[in-house]
Amino acid sequence: MARVPGGVRRRSGRRGGAGGGGGGGGGAEAxxxxxxxxxxxxxxxxxxxxxxxxxxxxxxxxxxxxxxxxxxxxxxxxxxxxNLKSGCKFTAEEERVVIELQAQFGNKWARIATYLQGRTDNDVKNFWSTRQKRFARLLRGPLPAARSNKQSSGKGKAPSSSSLDSKTATFHQSSASLDQASLEGNSLGWQYREAAPLMGYDQACSGFFAFEGPLPLQLLPPADGEASSSNAAQSAPPPLLFDQPPYPLINFPGWPERYVDVGHGFVDAGAMDGLAYQELLPMVQSVPMIMPFFGMECAHDDVKHEPFDDLPPNMFDDAVDQPPPPPPPPSPSRDDLL
DNA sequence: AAAGTACTCAACCGCTCTGAA
DNA sequence: CTTCAGAGCGGTTGAGTACTT
Incomplete structure (x- = not known):
């Protein structure tokens, strides 16, 4: 996409230098x-x-x-x-603020930037964009088996996507394999089928998640004439049945509690409407929530914090039980600008 | 050492909002 | 009310750099 007409070189990189050339051949007003x-x-x-x-x-x-x-x-x-923090990487605290405010405001970068001293909307936008790309690549690629815990070169660079994958892989120990045959024909008439490849974006939570292992199954409400089902269950999108709760990459309130064990896997109760959830309730077993999200500490010990070194160390803290602190009121004064 | 890939970040574009005429 | 211009914002691009293989 040639967005710059007239062959004007947009820029010559961070060295600055003699980019441009004034639009080529024009007069002084060019x-x-x-x-x-x-x-x-x-x-x-x-x-x-x-x-x-x-x-x-x-x-x-x-x-x-x-x-x-x-x-x-x-x-x-x-x-x-x-007072701009140019050339200075986002601190863990700044990352946490951006993540929280993005969840709250959406892509209102200018607004978010007002909460971050010395950061511009462009900074925030670039930060978020980079983060999105990284997650997208991570989720698009295959999720390999756990690789060796080889230490990265440790120059402060963000880990590669494969290193994040290795984090996911550390959860494999708690993953229960699905037996499709055993899932079919439950008493409520819910059926399962293999879900389409999963987008790693949770609409309800406006954030990314990842999961490991085989694709989730989709829980289909019973067809007409079968066991009872509500209209709501019929109209609601079929919930996904996960081998294990998908792994959130940013902090979601109530995660992973919203994933309930239905005996053969986990479903996202938060994404289901109440009636559909009611339908499934009898299937829910009282399985202790040992799932990995809170097992991260152990996993971290194993891999010496490699995979999430670029993420705020406390970014998941709030997902446990603390409500996010109210952000400071934006107060960009005229003096700040001058 | 070279090639490939990922990341950073400056700067552009198009759109919307706002206030004045 | 309409039009217009300026300001602001979000999305996008792509060169340069850093890192990995």
Missing amino acids: LRKGPWMAEEDEVLLEHVRTHGPMDWSSIRSKGLLPRTGKSCRLRWVNKLRP
Whole structure:
């Protein structure tokens, strides 16, 4: 997708340098795109010093810079504004805040950024995007058997997706294999079938999860004329039956309690409507919730924190029983901007 | 050492919102 | 009420860099 017309090179990387070239062949009023040069930054800073961070379009109209007002504003907000934590990785606490606020606000990056001192919406957006890509790759790829606990090079780089897989694999010990034949023909008439490949995104919780082992089965309500079933159960999407509760990659309140053991696997009670859940209740067995989410500590000991080194060490704490603390009120004052 | 892959991040675009005329 | 311009925001791109194989 050539979004920059006229062959203008958008940027030459973090080295800065002489990107751009002013849009090629135009007059002095030609718009310049691409990386900013130090002289341009100086002009922009001078404008902000005299006029404040506003009136961006006048920068071009006055002939100060061959840049659009949008471009000037973006440069100021993302790079020139004081007190920015540029080039500084997100701390565990910042990651936790982003995760919580994203769950609360959605992709309102500018709003989320107001809760993070020195971070811009672009920072938050990039952070989240990277995270999403990593999870997507993780979930798209095969989930291999546990690999050796080889230590990474440990240069502070985020672990590869395969290292996350190894974390998942540590749960295998508690996984009960499904016996499809034994699942069919239960007294309530619910049927099972192999589910389609699972997207690793939980709509109800707006977050990713992962699971291990064979694909989950889908619980199908009984057909007409069979054992009792409610209309709601008929209309509700069939719940998935997991070999084990899917493994959440971000903290979901009530996880994994919402996964109930139906004897041959786990179903997501949170994703089912109440009536469908009522239908299934008689099938629920009182199996102790030993499932892995809270067994992570042991797993961590085994792998010496390798897989989640890039995740906030306490990011799952709130999933246990603590409500997330109310975020501080956003208070970006004018002084902060200047 | 080289090649491949993943990650980071600056900067663009299109859209929406808002306020003035 | 409508139009228009500026500002702001979210999504996306892609070059450069870091890491892995």
